[in-house]
Amino acid sequence: MASEKTPNLGLNQIDRTSPKTTYFDLEKYLDQNWRSVDEFAGEVNDGVNEFKKRLDTTERKAVTLEPGLQIVHAEKAAPFSLTGLSGRTLVNLLGRMGSCETVSEWSSNVAIAIDNNNKTNGSSSFKITLGSVPATASASFLTTPGRKYIAIADVKSVNSSKVAISINGIAGAVGNEVNSGSVFAPSVVRFTAKEYFHIVTITGTGATGNTFNMDSVRVYEISDTDYAVAASLTPAQAAAKYPYVDSVMPVRNPYTIRYGENLLPSxxxxxxxxxxxxxxxxxxxxxxxxxxxxxxxxxxxxxxxxxxxxxxxxxxxxxxxxxxxxxxxxxxxxxxxxxxxxxxxxxxxxxxxxxxxxxxxxxxxxxxxxxxxxxxxxxxxxxxxRQDSMLALQTDLYADPVTGANADTVFERDGQYFKVKRFESVLLDGSRITKVNNVVSGVGFKALYPVVSGVNYAFVGNGSAVKFDGKILLWGGQDTIADRWGIDANSPNFAISVPVSDSGWADSYPPTLDDIRAYFFGYKAYDANTLTPAQAQSATTATWNGTGTKYWVQRIGAPNFTQSAPQQSYAGYTPYQLVYQLATPTVEPIVFEGQLSFVEGDNQVEVGTGLIVREGSKPGQSNNQMWINGSLNGLGKLQFRTNKIFAVYKNGKNDNWSAIGHASDVIDVYGFTQAWIPLYKFDPAASYSTTYLTLETSPIVPFIGSYAANEKTLLADLVDSVQQNTARVSVLENKKADKDNPAWLTPTLLNGWTGDMQYVRLSDGLVVFRGGIRDGAVTPGTRLFILPVGYRPKNNMEIRLRTSDGANDAPNSTIIIYTSGAVLSQNNWYNKGAWFDGLSFLAEQ
CATH class of the missing domain: 2.60.120.260 (Galactose-binding domain-like)
Known part of the structure; x- marks a missing residue:
């Protein structure tokens, strides 16, 4: 019989039935066999080494998740570890004009109509009908000669021949022509400023009666490097890199989602x-x-x-x-x-x-x-x-708006995310102004130097400011011209110049602290003996010179007025926003949710901004359903306009509410979606919260990180995760103990008041006071102290206190607690004692 081979290694065996076996073939039966054994040993050794490497050596795969939707291939099913996330700031020099919501802010050679059915931002776009000449819409903005800019508009030609953006007075500063009639497309132009202001114009060309739409117009100052890079970008790429924002916007609430292997929803x-x-x-x-x-x-x-x-x-x-x-x-x-x-x-x-x-x-x-x-x-x-995986960070991340330098950054340590904070943002309403160091009066304006509570020291010369109407304020020069600002590096003092058309203050009138607070609450002073509220609101000259009867009228919206000094702002008013670089960076923890993980193979991943996680919600009833964000006269409305509702939670668990959208399908929705559940499934004793994506747009930045590429790294990550989760559970247990036994807080007393008064918030949201105050100013309307966020009532409250003049009690004295946190005296007060023992109210949740 023929010579046989061993079954595993294929070694030659001697055929003992053959006469040839008397001759021993060394090549066949020794050398070939040894080579086979050696080859097998090498293969085993390679396999063992590879297996040893996977178990003994950590190995990670770097990955960058870019803005938008993408496919990411992962070699292993593993969690994503964040190693880099930096801030970015966009400053739209058009303020809020580019949202195309208000026609009066633009000039045009034809009538401009509001189109609520076609838009790329907000609730509307402009619809322009051509006359006998090309139709234009124009707006002016401030610039600095020699600096670089990019301007972008989302346009749709409809039935006109073409639409393009341009900058007046600069030869060749004309964007690409858009002739898309069915969908919006960007028209983009780069330019170097020649003057201290320029005009951006959207022009539509065609026949009389043709129409076109425009929306999301933005102008950004950019660095020389970005200006050069922008030359090679397509219009779509430029629009994606420089999305529309209102006024000043950082990276707000960044998130990344890995959608399920099944991409379809329920x-x-x-x-x-x-x-x-x-x-x-x-x-x-x-x-x-x-x-x-x-x-x-x-x-x-x-x-x-x-x-x-x-x-x-x-x-x-x-x-x-x-x-x-x-x-x-x-x-x-x-x-x-x-x-x-x-x-x-x-x-x-x-x-x-x-x-x-x-x-x-x-x-x-x-x-x-x-x-x-x-x-x-x-x-x-x-x-x-479908099983999605998400990492959402609830934070704002800023950077220098032109160069991108000194950006806020995010890092992860022991399962918690932290921000290296280099910029501070302040919403300046009247409740934050404790005093005014100086007022400089110019012709038609006043420069105010208010001291603002809760402000850290700044790095001078790097920041952005937005007026209540969305207008961008320029840095410096506040003592010589209106609508400028600055900040003192040596103390937390701002400087803001205010035009008389906004404040109403005559050049000769020195505004009081109440006047200045009222202005930053959104009010304008006027003489009620000579002007109606509507006349005062629209006036561009002085409306109050210190004589007559002083009233205040709302600066924005309906001309509602008040006889007493305002103590809070009103719906529709947006406070000044001041963004400045800190002299010394700080580190602070970030509220976050989720853990991004990949499945083995292809993953569909999205990186975006604007995700609000578990916002407390108060559903409203309509017929036999409970609604969140529905058309219910404000009941159930979410804080921000919604793009999409992801989930509604009941006591922290997904409650499987149904979502309805789009805006064209639902009437009066605050955004694009609303959520509902049958009344019989609703628990009025439960706590509800909503995770949703806002309509508000902000710049998007990459998530840079890695994932485990072998078993050793996966095991190490698992051990770290268990350790971190155990630590967090113990922290939560300690926090619960603190909540069950909360600490008493001592307020900062104002206007000469002293005492031992304290307050505490209990686990059910009840704010309770104890102790008393004395020896302060007794004028009605005197500010006593300010309650912090979380300790304020949902509605303004008037509460009686027991006070004394040193000899007699005055049981009818009262205080007013405003939703802004300001606590003021009311009617006649006695300053030898005011007792808060027993006072309580339910704080806004």
Whole structure:
């Protein structure tokens, strides 16, 4: 028989039945065998070394998550570790004008109309109808000669021939022409300033009666380096790098989300089309439903599912209808109804697609689908419910708006995120002004030097300021011209020059502390004997010179007025915002939620800003539903306008509320979405909170980090995570103990008052006082002290106190506690004793 080989190593064996076995072949039976053994040993050794490396050596894979949506390939399923996140600030020199909400702020050679149905920002765009000449809309802004700028506008030509942005007075400063009639596209122009102000103009060309839309107009000063880089950017790339913001905006609430392997949401979030009603839809589970249709095409769809352009995806489901896929951006059919259980497609130029289950053509009946799955790639994956992974940081991250230098940065330590804070932002309302060091009176303006509570020392010459109307204030020169500002490096003092048209103060009038506080609360002083509130509000000359009867009128909105010095601002008023660089950086912890992790293989990841995590919510009732952010006269409204509601939580757990959007589908929604739940599922004793994405836009920056690339690193990360979680649990337990036994706080008493009065907030939100004060100013309206955020009432409160003149008690004395935290005396007071024992109120949650 032939010579055989060993089964594992393939070594030659001697054929003992052959006469040739009397001759021993050294090459065959020794050398070849030894070479085989050695080769096997080498393979074993390589495998052992590789395995040893994976178990004994840590190895991480660096990854940068860029702004927007992207596909990230991970070699291992592992958590993401953040190593770099820096701030950025954009200062729109047009202030809030570029939002295209208010026509009066722009000049035009034709009438400008508000268009609420077409927009890229806010609630409207401008719709302009051409006359016999090209139509224009223009606005002016301040510049510095020799510096570099970029201007961008989102425009849609509709039926005009072309639309472009330009800068008046600079030859060649004309942006790219846009002739897209169905969707907005950016027109971009770079320029070097020649004067101290310039005019930006949007021009539409075509025939009389043609129309075009414009929105999100922004002008930014940029560095020489960025100016050179911008020359190579496409208009779309430039628009993405320099998004629209109102006035001054940092990186606000950055987040990154890894969407589930299944990119489709629960069918509860799908919407009906083609006349299909909820009564004809049966939801059988998170990923199963049936529809009862007529013979007309009717369908239920997952609307606007995010996808990466020019990427392969596969849709699969068990169904007896037709699966459809439609491009939202290109408004084109990708897959027009198939009976197959799975279908692959390319997203093309779309960033969103609609996924639907439709009845069969011309057939009435019941059609069912379940286990809907959309995954990356051209192979259908086994069904999994969607499970997203998220890291959200609740913070603002600033930087120098031109160079990007001295940026706020984020780092992680022991499972907690911290910010190296180099910039401070102050919302300056009257309650923060403790005194005024100086007032400089100029012709038509006054320079105010208020002392602001809670302000750290600054680095002079680096910052931004925004007026109440959104106008950008320039640095320095506040003693010579209006609408300038500065800050003292040696003490927490600001300087702001205020025009008479805003304050009402005559050049000869020295404003009091109450006057200055009232101004920063949003009010204008006037003589009620000679002017009506409406006349005073619109006047551009002095309305108060110190004689007559002083009233105050609201500077913004309706001309509502008050006879007494205002103690708080009002709805619709936005305080001055002052942003400045700190002399010495500080480190502070960041509120965050979640842990970003990757699955093995391809991951669809989004990086963005504006995610509000678990905002306390107070649902409102309408008929048999409870609503958050619905049209309920303010009930259930969220703090910011919403783009999307992610989840509503009941006592910290996802309560599976249904979400409805878009604005065109819902009347009077504060933003694009609202959430609801049947009344019988609502627990009035529970605490509710909402996680949502705001409509407000801010600059987006990359998340830089790494993930574990082998088993050793995964095990090390797991051990660290367990240790950190254990430490955090112990901290929470200690905090609970502190909450159960809260500390008494002592306020800073004002206007000469002294004493031992203290206050505390209990676990149920009740603020309780003890002790008393004495020996201060007794004039009605005197400020006693200011309560911090978290210790203020929801509504202004008037409360009686027991006071004394040293001989007699005065039981009818009262205080007023404002929602701003200011506590003031009211009516006649006696300063030999005021006792707060027993006073309490429920703080705003």
């Amino acid at each position: 069918v509860r979030e799908w919407v009906n089309n083609g006349g299909l009603t909820d009564a004809r839809v049966v939801i059988k589970g998170k990923y199963e439903f049936s529809i009862m249709t007529t013979t007309e095409p009717q369908w239920r769809a997952a609307a606007s599912v995010k996808v990466v352009p020019n990427t392969q995806y596969t849709l699969s489901a068990t169904h007896d209808g037709l699966l459809g896929i439609y491009g939202v951006n290109q408004q084109a059919v990708i897959i027009n109804g198939v009976t197959a259980s799975s279908v692959s497609f390319n997203s093309g130029n779309n960033t969103f697609v609609d996924i639907s289950l439709t009845n069969r053509l011309g057939v009435a009946g019941t059609f069912t689908g379940k286990n809907f799955m959309l995954n990356i790639g051209n192979i259908a994956q086994p069904f999994k419910p």
